[in-house]
Amino acid sequence: MHQFITLIFSFFVAAGAIANDLVSADTAAGQTLYQSKCLACHGVAGVSIIPANPILAGQHGEYLYKQVQYFRDGMSKNAIMSAMAQGLSDAEIANVAAYLSEQQPVIAGAADMELAQSAEKLYRGGVIADGIPSCASCHGPAGEGIEPVYPRLSGQHAEYTASSLRAYASGERENSIMQAIATKLSDEQITSLAAYISGLAP
Known part of the structure; x- marks a missing residue:
C-alpha cells in the first residue's frame, strides 16, 4: 500500500x-x-x-x-x-x-466507411468476453483523450494507428496497458479500429 x-x-x-x-x-x-x-x-x-x-x-x-x-x-x-x-x-x-x-486539430477522415463503421461497437464497448476494454473509456467517445495520460486519437491517420497497435502487440512499443489490450486484438480488429478512429471528430 x-x-x-x-x-x-x-x-x-x-x-x-x-x-x-x-x-x-x-x-x-x-x-x-x-x-x-x-x-x-x-x-x-x-x-x-x-x-x-x-x-x-x-x-x-x-x-x-x-x-x-x-x-x-x-x-x-x-x-x-x-x-x-x-x-x-x-x-x-x-x-x-x-x-x-495550440494548433487546430485535423481529421484525416476514414477512407473506407464500411470498414470504419464495423469497429464502432468495438471502440465504444470493447469485447468483454475476450477481455478487451472499451477504447472510449480511456480515449473518450469522440477520441478526444484525457490529458496528461491518454492522447487524442480522433482523426489520426489509420496507417499510423494500426502500426502503433501492432507495435504494442509485438512488444516493440512499451506501455503495459496498451500491450495487454493490443495482444488481444486480431489483425482485422486493429485495421477496422484504425479506420474508425481516423474518422472520429472531437
Whole structure:
C-alpha cells in the first residue's frame, strides 16, 4: 500500500512539473524549433500528410512533452525520433509541445466507411468476453483523450494507428496497458479500429 501511495504521489509531482514547464513555455520559440526539426515529417503546424507519421496538431501538450522525452532518454525506440530528440532540453521540448497543442486539430477522415463503421461497437464497448476494454473509456467517445495520460486519437491517420497497435502487440512499443489490450486484438480488429478512429471528430 505504501509503495502504491508513493507511486501515485510521484505521478502527480511529475505531472505538476510538466504542467509548470508548459505554462511557462515559449510557443514562438517552439514554432521556430518545430519548423527546423519536425516539419519535414509531421507537416506544417503538425498536420502530417504522410499516413505513416502521426498528426500532432491539437495533441495534448503534456502527452507530447513526455513522448519526446521518452525518445530523447531512450525509453522509446525509433531511430529517427531518437536522433531528432537528442540534445533537446526540457524547456525546448515544452516549447514545441505547447506550440503543437495550440494548433487546430485535423481529421484525416476514414477512407473506407464500411470498414470504419464495423469497429464502432468495438471502440465504444470493447469485447468483454475476450477481455478487451472499451477504447472510449480511456480515449473518450469522440477520441478526444484525457490529458496528461491518454492522447487524442480522433482523426489520426489509420496507417499510423494500426502500426502503433501492432507495435504494442509485438512488444516493440512499451506501455503495459496498451500491450495487454493490443495482444488481444486480431489483425482485422486493429485495421477496422484504425479506420474508425481516423474518422472520429472531437
